[in-house]
Amino acid sequence: MADIRFDGKVAIVTGAGGGLGKQHALELARRGAKVVVNDLGGSMDGSGGSSAAADAVVEEIKALGGEAISNGSSVTDDAGVAHMVKQTMDQWGRIDVLIANAGILRDKSFAKMTMEDFELVLNVHLMGTVKPTKAVWEIMREQNYGRIVVTTSSSGMYGNFGQSNYGAAKLGIIGFMNTIRLEGQKNNIHINAISPVAATRMTENLMPPAILEKLKPEYVTPGVVYLASEEAPTGAILTAGAGAFALTRLYETEGVYLGEGGLSVEEVRDNWSKISDPAGQQAYLNGGEQSGKFFRKMQGG
Known part of the structure; x- marks a missing residue:
């Protein structure tokens, strides 16, 4: 069978300054996509911001012979998301792929968690998926083509101590996906979810180094890129980590x-x-x- 390619296609990857998002952006570029590298550049808890990480990934893509631009908008900011989409359309005139990967953590037991911490994580993960999707939706409908990959987690589907905010957001994303996959079918818009198990800055303090070495983000990326391809299913929840892949169903x-x-x-x-x-x-x-x-x-x- 022929290799999966993205020649002539344009992809936006949020949270692509490092970790999983960076690997997704690099692999899409290797396969011919023009890539928007979005990253607020904040700390793991969502504070601060810098364009340096996104700019560095753009330079890596250019060094590979690919095309990319950086964007520092927050996925929770309506004006910032609108700017990201306008920047993409002005540069390349279309948007074929959206990978909603951006996220933060503010882990605490529910007894100790503030409502500010709960709402912020919910906003970044859930609304930070909804807002970019909404912003590209009409573009994909008019093209009669779109591929969207959202990011869920076992914490949402099965629970994880200290992550009630994160888990609520991640399962909310599945509810969102389950409806818009139905609404997008007539316009050839497919939406799928990835549930990654990977060593990133959000997990580096949770596991020993020997285990983290086997959980490189690039071991998840092949599944994400397949879900972003023309051949992708729709409505799938793909779990990936350490080279293993499985399908989650309710x-x-x-x-x-x-x-x-x-x-x-x-x-x-x-x-x-x-x-x-x-x-x-x-x-x-x-x-x-x-x-x-x-x-x-x-x-x-």
């Missing part, structure tokens, strides 16, 4: 119909084993499929 059990007459709390308790029985469980493609199951059960099916 399943619902078949459940049991308890009827309406005399329905009680005790009936739910007494039928819990049937409600939770994994036999026949399914991964639904939209909310209507779940509703259809309930209508079927009402009719005795």
Whole structure:
């Protein structure tokens, strides 16, 4: 089969000054994409800002013979996001790929977490995905082509101590993806999620060096670039790390119909084993499929 290429395509990668985003930007450029390297250049907790990291990645891309420009906008700032998109359109006249990668951490147990810390992380991860997506959406609709890759996490899908803010944002991104993948299908806009396991500055203090060495960001990037390609599926949650790849799905059990007459709390308790029985469980493609199951059960099916 032919190599996956991005010749003539334009990609925006947020949070691309280092770590995962940098590797995504470099690989897209190696495969022919023109790349916008977006990075606020702040610290891990979101404070501060500098264009130096993004500029350095641009220089790396140019040294490879590629084309790239840097952008220092915050993904939470409406005017900054609008400027990033205008800068891209003025430079190249189209946007084919958006990789929403930017993020910060403010980890604390929920008891010790301030609402400021909760809202800031939610804003950067969730709204920092929504705002760039909204800004490129009409452009992709008019082109009848777009590929969007959002970044989720096991902390959102399964939980992780001290990350209630981060986990809430990361699962919120999946809810966002699940709806806009339906809305984008008629215009050939595919949106997928990556759930990375990688050694970055956000994880360097959580694992020993020997493990971090096996979790290089570049081991995640092949999955991201595939999800950004013309051949990409839509609505997939791809987990990647250390060269391993897996697909995450949300399943619902078949459940049991308890009827309406005399329905009680005790009936739910007494039928819990049937409600939770994994036999026949399914991964639904939209909310209507779940509703259809309930209508079927009402009719005795």
